[in-house]
Amino acid sequence: MLPRHHDPIVAIATAPGRGAVGIVRVSGRDLSGFVRALLGRSLVPRHAHYLPFTDAQGQAIDHGLALYFPAPHSYTGEDVLELQAHGGPVVLQLLLARCLDVAAQALPGLRLAEPGEFTERAFLNDKLDLAQAEAVSDLIEASTEAAARSAGRSLAGAFSQQVEGLRERLVRLRLLVEATLDFPEEEIDFLEKADARGQLDGVRTALQALLDQAHQGALLREGIRLVLAGQPNVGKSSLLNALAGAELAIVTPIPGTTRDKVSQTIQIEGVPVHVIDTAGLREATDEVERIGIARSWSEIAQADVVLFLHDLTRLGQTDYDAGETDIAGRLPPGPQVVHVYNKLDARGLPPGLPQPHVALSAKTGEGLEALRRLLLEQVGWHAQPEGVFIARERHLRALRRTAEHLARAHDHARAADAALDLLAEELRLAHEALGEITGRMTPDELLGEIFRKFCIGK
Template sequence: MAERPPTTARPEPVRQTIAAIATAAGRAAIGVIRLSGQGLLDFAAALSGKRPEPRSAILADFTSADGSIIDRGLLLHFPAPRSFTGEEVLELHAHGGQIVLQMLLARCLELGARIAEPGEFTRRAFLNGKLDLAQAEAVIDLIDAATAVAARSAVRSLQGEFSREVNALLEQLVELRALVEATLDFPDEEIDFLEAADAFGRLERLQQRLGGLFARARQGRLLQGGLHVVLAGQPNVGKSSLLNCLAGDDLAIVTPLPGTTRDLVRGTLQLAGIPLHVIDTAGLRETDDEIEKIGIERTWREIERADAIVLLVDARSGVGDAERAILAQLPAHLVRLTVHNKIDLVPCAAERREHDGAIEIALSARSGEGIELLRQELLRVVGWHPSEDLFIARERHLQALADTRQHLETACEQLPRLELFAEELRLAQLALAAITGKFTADDLLGEIFGRFCIG
């Protein structure tokens, strides 16, 4: 008999009322305090003397225990289950001064609420079935979106587009597992039965669709995390000038003296909708200067964590022994580009060229000539393909998809040992289901929702 697909193992939600300031810290015209739990109409009456109608804003005076007015604002009530968390939700829209909001929050705690843990509102929405895990992660991705493209992609994930793709794959995988499990009771006919049911064709189509989803998820991962690029090279080759040119601002100090940059200088800009995190580093050279040595050590640590490295060389001298020594020490997996800077000082045009299998860009950070070539090459080497149907994805999602793909490939290798074939399909299903939370360990939930500030 075919095994039933895994269902979401969700504990009963905690019914204690939680409260938090839902708006960002700082002065503003309006600040919001959100509560979630049960019996919140009584809570509203104790706080304001009023019981608002569902989803209707009313003007109310928020009072302290002695009846004095803390503030006047709007009061909204969202009955369960038609709320963000699936529980009763109460919102206080008050003036945005931090002292006022802290006083209101303290009053809510006096009435029996407790401070919400990081991510607890969204976690309750997940536990109550209002969002799956991928959608819950999209909430923080939308809040943290650094570009318009990333924001639109996060909205698509929040609306469930990514989840629908994953669930469609799960349905196909469950159907395939059902076929395989059904044949285990007929050992003399199992392979013929699977061929008649086109089980192997189903598996091939499943792998193709999974490959397409993985490719889109990789693009979404770039939108979520951005691209970390380290500018490295000898002192005085123009790293700081290149950072300033890419950012369009004077982020780093530029002087004719070598060794000006002794610590990391960071800048973030948009590159075709991708957050590009550029790190200017200390020049790599032998030195007796203790401060400069610390900067060089930090440079190498940053290189280890980078997605790509841009090695700058002076166009007047080209790649020498010092540059080759730097290239030899780079991690093997690291995407690398060599940039010949200062073409404004030599008779050389801006261009992209390949030399000994390596990509080289000739440009001038001072004049900006050739900068667009570098931008386009960075996008190319990381595999970026602009599209309007992307969704935000995380490293966790990519790993789950990669594990699913590996189990399906292993399943193919196990034929005609049908029991092992069936086991790999089961493991593939578990890996894929973890994306939306149909099979997710509690410690993973803690890690995910712990990244929220409050919501």
Template sequence: MLSRHADPIIAIATAPGRGAVGIVRVSGKGIGPFVDQLLGRAPRAREAHYLPFADRHGQAIDHGLALFFPAPHSYTGEDVLELQAHGGPVVLQLLVARCLELAGTALPRLRLAEPGEFTERAFLNNKIDLAQAEAIADLIDASTEAAARSAGRSLSGAFSKEIHALRDALIHLRMLVEATLDFPEEEIDFLKKADAAGQLERLQSSLARVVQRAQQGALLREGIKVVIAGQPNAGKSSLLNALAGAELAIVTPIAGTTRDKVQQTIQIEGVPLHVIDTAGLRESDDEVEKIGIARAWEEIRAADAVLFLHDLTRVRDPEYVDADARIAQELTGQLHEQVPVIDVWNKTDAALEDAATPAAPLQAGRIAQVRLSARTGDGLETLRRQLLELAGWQSASEGVYIARARHLAALRDVDMHLMESAAQIHSDTPALDLLAEELRLAQNALNSITGEFTSDDLLGVIFSSFCIGK
């Protein structure tokens, strides 16, 4: 452990600003004498004490509650003191200053905590694992109810439990392979006898289920970036307003009204969608509008999905159709082939009844088509469902836990190493040393999710499961 982790730390634990209650938290090893001197009494463990918080002259800074949590039964696993006072920033800063002043004699090396250091100590002291530590930040940052519930499940250990189950199954499989490698004189084919191939297949199936739920959790955390693109006056700003349910963007019949992006985060079934309205795409001599169009293309290139908006009232205008075709060609060159595009045909309320939607897709295989009216709302629900489908969201997602991009990357690594392991197991002449290495790498990838990097766990399993000295 680094020397800085041995220092006692202090910080204001509530959000900046004024509130009814504010909390100052102190954490460290053996801070009992400091607590007694600060409070003027020895508080009983895990009981709230109402008392004055006095300055160096004995004058009350404030009256509030003090709670003392002796190690290891605390958030950080160390001794923890919480001072709950009125939530004014000056009051809380005075309490922090008093603690630091008193620490000169009663608690040397007390210092201000760094960002996230209380949670870091909880992880280092095995109160939580790395995935749970990340879930704390995700719970605080949750932008939807579904995201908050999923982060809560991760914090309670649901995600970690799945990872540990995969790891335990993987360790057992590694144990069989290592035993076959280390004790060939026993002439026991551990792999066939223990159905190693079947174990690996079941492990891969379990991994697939975990990946599916993790992908849903990543969607809840990150959401997707959806860019509305198209010619001027196609109804892009109206569509943004309709999706958001508020007048966010200025809507006028004047072409080029939107000069810069307008962004709003909405949620559909708990999934955050970061919807961006952009400047109309066209040739322009106006310098300000040209900057807006350039920014629109920047947003399009960075999009997770694009809504290509068309005006049904102008589908018989050759000039308009040609301009749409040029935009379509540009989109083909600018977008990655995996980025989904939805052709949205707007203004069904104003279009002629025989105004047909052009049949040719913009890019075959990755274009959906929706007809709607941003003004009346007709067809909006169909568009919402399309967006969720393209995002990969599945409605029956109860039990989803929050996940991050690094978790998904680690799970993909596990999957890759298990596929290599399967190739070795099913080979006519399996290279057991390569199989063992692939399984080891798979376990390392799993361990990176929860922050467990110990290498002695496998050795313990081998000694407890086999009669090594026989």
């Protein structure tokens, strides 16, 4: 541990603003003396005590509940004191200041907690592994019910258990390889007798299944960045309103009505979809509209999926078709582009349209359900939320690195003159990459990157 991890810490553990209840949390190695100095009495562990919280003159700041959790049976694994008072900002700040004042004599070194430091200590004291610790933040930030349930499964250890199961299988495989390297005189036909190839294939198959599940979990956490693009007056704002079920964007027959992006988060089967309506793409002379169009192209470049809207009633018009060709030629190769033919209520579909495409009417709602299904297919969503755990891009990168090392290990194992030293090294690297997910192999700078994004009280 770093020296700062030994300091006692204190923070307001509830969200900023007014509420019925607010919590001030203290964590440290031995808080018994501090508790007596602050509250004037000892507390029975894990019992709620109703009492006054007093200032230096003995006047009551508030009356509330005090709970004391001695180590190791606490959230952080250290002694933890929680003061539950009325949730006014002034009251909580007074309690926080009182804790710091009392600590000058009774708990030297007490300082304000950094973002995520309570959960970081839970990780460092083996109360949670790293994937579970991240799930605490993901549960707080979940934007859909499915995301919250999946974060709860990760917090309960569903993801970690699968990762650790794979690590255990790799450990057994590494032991066999390295035993053969250590005792070559035994002439153990390792690859045949131990069925190393079969074991390695089994690990790779299980890893691929886990990677697929993690991808589903990452979609639940991050959502889909969906950009509506096209010429002016093709129905982008109408489609945003139809998807959101509310009048979020102004809709008029005047070209160029949308000058800047309009964003809204919706959900499809529990997956958050961040829908961004952009300014119509065309050659503009108005400076404000030109800035809006430049921002439209910037959003398109960052999209997971681009819905390229076409106006069925204008197909075949020379100027309109020329604009379609120009936009299509400038779309970046990265995002997946779905062609959406709008105003189906006014005109039928011509033959020979590009794939993938969907026809709809943003005005009547016809075709919206087909669009929702196609969007999920485009990003690879197929799991049911009940079986998904939350995952992050960091986890996906670690799993992909693991798969790459195992693929190279597979090549070495299948070679006629198998290089067992190279095979052993690839297995070791795969083992370490998996360990980064749960924190078995985690550099300090990665911990700082993860926990600084938490709120202060966690």
